[in-house]
Amino acid sequence: GENVEQHPSTLSVQEGDSAVIKCTYSDSASNYFPWYKQELGKRPQLIIDIRSNVGEKKDQRIAVTLNKTAKHFSLHITETQPEDSAVYFCAAREDTGNQFYFGTGTSLTVIP
Protein backbone atom coordinates (compact mmCIF):
# COMPACT_ATOMS: atom_id res chain seq x y z
CA GLY A 1 0.00 0.00 0.00
CA GLU A 2 0.82 3.69 -0.10
CA ASN A 3 3.22 5.21 2.44
CA VAL A 4 3.04 8.94 3.14
CA GLU A 5 5.75 10.67 5.15
CA GLN A 6 5.33 14.20 6.49
CA HIS A 7 7.86 16.69 7.88
CA PRO A 8 8.34 18.46 10.15
CA SER A 9 6.21 17.09 12.98
CA THR A 10 6.18 20.47 14.72
CA LEU A 11 6.71 23.95 13.33
CA SER A 12 6.73 27.34 15.04
CA VAL A 13 6.76 30.57 13.08
CA GLN A 14 6.33 34.22 13.87
CA GLU A 15 3.13 35.87 12.75
CA GLY A 16 3.55 37.16 9.21
CA ASP A 17 6.25 34.65 8.28
CA SER A 18 5.77 31.76 5.86
CA ALA A 19 5.37 28.09 6.78
CA VAL A 20 6.21 25.11 4.60
CA ILE A 21 5.20 21.50 5.23
CA LYS A 22 6.53 18.70 3.06
CA CYS A 23 5.22 15.23 2.25
CA THR A 24 6.51 12.33 0.21
CA TYR A 25 4.56 9.36 -1.11
CA SER A 26 5.61 5.97 -2.38
CA ASP A 27 2.99 4.82 -4.88
CA SER A 28 3.32 6.35 -8.32
CA ALA A 29 -0.32 5.39 -8.97
CA SER A 30 -1.55 7.95 -6.42
CA ASN A 31 -3.23 10.78 -8.26
CA TYR A 32 -4.91 13.06 -5.74
CA PHE A 33 -3.27 14.90 -2.84
CA PRO A 34 -5.44 16.79 -0.33
CA TRP A 35 -4.37 18.78 2.71
CA TYR A 36 -6.44 18.88 5.88
CA LYS A 37 -6.38 21.28 8.81
CA GLN A 38 -7.44 20.08 12.24
CA GLU A 39 -7.98 22.55 15.03
CA LEU A 40 -7.80 21.34 18.61
CA GLY A 41 -10.72 19.04 19.41
CA LYS A 42 -12.24 19.41 15.96
CA ARG A 43 -12.54 17.26 12.87
CA PRO A 44 -10.04 17.48 9.97
CA GLN A 45 -11.23 19.81 7.26
CA LEU A 46 -10.04 20.08 3.68
CA ILE A 47 -8.17 23.30 2.95
CA ILE A 48 -6.65 22.66 -0.47
CA ASP A 49 -6.01 19.78 -2.85
CA ILE A 50 -4.08 19.05 -6.01
CA ARG A 51 -4.36 16.44 -8.73
CA SER A 52 -1.50 14.67 -10.44
CA ASN A 53 -1.95 16.56 -13.71
CA VAL A 54 -1.30 19.92 -12.00
CA GLY A 55 2.01 21.20 -10.63
CA GLU A 56 0.80 24.01 -8.42
CA LYS A 57 -2.43 25.36 -6.99
CA LYS A 58 -3.04 28.49 -4.96
CA ASP A 59 -5.92 29.73 -2.83
CA GLN A 60 -5.30 33.11 -1.22
CA ARG A 61 -2.54 32.59 1.39
CA ILE A 62 -2.14 28.87 0.88
CA ALA A 63 -0.57 27.00 -2.02
CA VAL A 64 0.35 23.43 -2.79
CA THR A 65 3.06 22.22 -5.15
CA LEU A 66 3.49 18.71 -6.55
CA ASN A 67 6.57 17.07 -8.02
CA LYS A 68 5.43 13.78 -9.51
CA THR A 69 8.90 12.69 -10.54
CA ALA A 70 10.26 13.05 -7.02
CA LYS A 71 6.96 11.95 -5.46
CA HIS A 72 6.70 14.85 -3.10
CA PHE A 73 4.24 17.65 -2.47
CA SER A 74 4.31 20.66 -0.19
CA LEU A 75 1.95 23.06 1.55
CA HIS A 76 2.94 26.71 1.68
CA ILE A 77 1.22 29.21 3.96
CA THR A 78 2.21 32.84 3.56
CA GLU A 79 1.60 35.76 5.93
CA THR A 80 0.74 33.39 8.74
CA GLN A 81 -1.82 34.41 11.35
CA PRO A 82 -2.52 33.02 14.83
CA GLU A 83 -5.67 31.33 13.51
CA ASP A 84 -3.46 29.23 11.22
CA SER A 85 -2.27 27.40 14.36
CA ALA A 86 -3.48 23.80 13.99
CA VAL A 87 -2.38 20.33 12.96
CA TYR A 88 -2.03 19.89 9.21
CA PHE A 89 -2.26 16.52 7.48
CA CYS A 90 -1.26 15.65 3.96
CA ALA A 91 -2.80 12.66 2.21
CA ALA A 92 -2.49 10.65 -0.97
CA ARG A 93 -5.22 8.74 -2.70
CA GLU A 94 -4.57 5.56 -4.57
CA ASP A 95 -6.40 5.40 -7.85
CA THR A 96 -7.20 1.70 -7.70
CA GLY A 97 -9.04 1.44 -4.39
CA ASN A 98 -9.98 5.00 -3.62
CA GLN A 99 -8.18 4.69 -0.31
CA PHE A 100 -6.74 7.77 1.34
CA TYR A 101 -3.44 7.49 3.21
CA PHE A 102 -2.42 10.23 5.61
CA GLY A 103 0.84 11.61 6.85
CA THR A 104 1.48 11.77 10.58
CA GLY A 105 0.65 15.46 10.84
CA THR A 106 2.45 18.76 11.47
CA SER A 107 1.57 20.84 14.50
CA LEU A 108 1.91 24.46 13.40
CA THR A 109 2.11 27.22 15.99
CA VAL A 110 1.98 30.85 14.87
CA ILE A 111 3.45 33.11 17.52
CA PRO A 112 1.80 36.56 17.70
Next chain:
Amino acid sequence: DAGITQSPRHKVTETGTPVTLRCHQTENHRYMYWYRQDPGHGLRLIHYSYGVKDTDKGEVSDGYSVSRSKTEDFLLTLESATSSQTSVYFCATGTGLRSGANVLTFGAGSRLTVL
Protein backbone atom coordinates in the same frame (compact mmCIF):
# COMPACT_ATOMS: atom_id res chain seq x y z
CA ASP B 1 -20.58 19.05 8.86
CA ALA B 2 -24.24 18.33 9.44
CA GLY B 3 -24.27 15.53 6.85
CA ILE B 4 -22.22 13.05 8.93
CA THR B 5 -23.19 11.99 12.44
CA GLN B 6 -21.12 9.74 14.66
CA SER B 7 -22.44 8.01 17.77
CA PRO B 8 -21.59 7.73 20.53
CA ARG B 9 -19.28 10.74 20.71
CA HIS B 10 -17.66 9.48 23.90
CA LYS B 11 -17.50 5.99 25.37
CA VAL B 12 -15.63 4.34 28.20
CA THR B 13 -15.62 0.56 28.27
CA GLU B 14 -13.73 -2.32 29.79
CA THR B 15 -11.27 -4.69 28.17
CA GLY B 16 -12.94 -7.64 26.52
CA THR B 17 -16.32 -6.03 25.89
CA PRO B 18 -17.72 -5.52 22.38
CA VAL B 19 -18.18 -1.97 21.15
CA THR B 20 -20.02 -0.63 18.12
CA LEU B 21 -19.56 2.84 16.70
CA ARG B 22 -22.07 4.18 14.23
CA CYS B 23 -21.64 6.56 11.35
CA HIS B 24 -24.70 8.00 9.65
CA GLN B 25 -24.58 10.19 6.53
CA THR B 26 -27.24 12.12 4.68
CA GLU B 27 -25.05 12.98 1.67
CA ASN B 28 -25.78 9.78 -0.30
CA HIS B 29 -22.03 9.33 -0.75
CA ARG B 30 -20.89 6.01 -2.11
CA TYR B 31 -17.68 5.70 -0.11
CA MET B 32 -17.42 5.56 3.69
CA TYR B 33 -14.30 5.18 5.78
CA TRP B 34 -13.28 4.53 9.37
CA TYR B 35 -10.02 6.03 10.61
CA ARG B 36 -8.39 6.05 14.00
CA GLN B 37 -6.28 8.96 15.19
CA ASP B 38 -3.44 8.49 17.64
CA PRO B 39 -0.61 10.85 18.62
CA GLY B 40 2.40 10.34 16.38
CA HIS B 41 0.46 8.18 13.93
CA GLY B 42 -1.87 10.62 12.25
CA LEU B 43 -4.98 9.13 10.69
CA ARG B 44 -4.85 5.43 9.90
CA LEU B 45 -7.43 3.66 7.80
CA ILE B 46 -9.23 0.78 9.52
CA HIS B 47 -11.86 -0.27 6.98
CA TYR B 48 -13.72 1.33 4.15
CA SER B 49 -16.83 0.67 2.09
CA TYR B 50 -17.48 1.30 -1.58
CA GLY B 51 -21.16 0.41 -1.52
CA VAL B 52 -23.85 -1.45 0.39
CA LYS B 53 -22.36 -4.71 1.69
CA ASP B 54 -19.07 -3.92 -0.09
CA THR B 55 -16.22 -3.39 2.36
CA ASP B 56 -12.48 -3.82 2.44
CA LYS B 57 -9.66 -3.71 4.96
CA GLY B 58 -7.39 -0.79 5.59
CA GLU B 59 -3.93 -0.72 7.10
CA VAL B 60 -4.95 -1.38 10.74
CA SER B 61 -7.97 -3.69 10.47
CA ASP B 62 -7.03 -6.37 13.02
CA GLY B 63 -9.56 -6.52 15.85
CA TYR B 64 -12.18 -4.53 13.92
CA SER B 65 -15.10 -5.46 11.72
CA VAL B 66 -17.53 -3.31 9.75
CA SER B 67 -20.92 -3.57 8.18
CA ARG B 68 -22.86 -1.49 5.72
CA SER B 69 -26.45 -2.63 5.22
CA LYS B 70 -27.67 0.76 4.01
CA THR B 71 -26.00 3.54 2.04
CA GLU B 72 -26.33 5.92 4.94
CA ASP B 73 -24.96 3.75 7.77
CA PHE B 74 -21.49 2.34 8.36
CA LEU B 75 -20.87 0.48 11.61
CA LEU B 76 -17.50 -0.22 13.18
CA THR B 77 -17.36 -3.06 15.71
CA LEU B 78 -14.57 -3.89 18.12
CA GLU B 79 -15.26 -7.54 18.81
CA SER B 80 -13.34 -7.61 22.10
CA ALA B 81 -11.97 -4.21 23.04
CA THR B 82 -8.35 -3.90 24.16
CA SER B 83 -6.49 -0.96 25.71
CA SER B 84 -4.56 -0.51 22.45
CA GLN B 85 -7.86 0.42 20.80
CA THR B 86 -8.21 3.50 22.98
CA SER B 87 -8.30 6.21 20.34
CA VAL B 88 -10.35 8.82 18.56
CA TYR B 89 -12.29 7.28 15.70
CA PHE B 90 -13.30 9.34 12.69
CA CYS B 91 -15.81 8.38 10.07
CA ALA B 92 -15.49 9.98 6.64
CA THR B 93 -17.42 9.91 3.40
CA GLY B 94 -16.37 10.44 -0.20
CA THR B 95 -18.18 10.66 -3.48
CA GLY B 96 -15.88 8.07 -5.02
CA LEU B 97 -15.24 9.95 -8.23
CA ARG B 98 -11.71 9.06 -9.21
CA SER B 99 -11.30 11.76 -11.76
CA GLY B 100 -13.64 14.19 -10.12
CA ALA B 101 -13.85 15.93 -6.80
CA ASN B 102 -13.64 13.00 -4.39
CA VAL B 103 -13.43 15.17 -1.33
CA LEU B 104 -13.15 13.32 1.94
CA THR B 105 -15.46 14.80 4.58
CA PHE B 106 -15.09 13.84 8.23
CA GLY B 107 -17.51 13.36 11.06
CA ALA B 108 -16.93 14.92 14.47
CA GLY B 109 -15.16 11.87 15.88
CA SER B 110 -15.84 9.33 18.62
CA ARG B 111 -13.49 9.17 21.59
CA LEU B 112 -13.18 5.61 22.92
CA THR B 113 -11.41 4.73 26.14
CA VAL B 114 -10.80 1.07 26.96
CA LEU B 115 -9.90 0.46 30.61
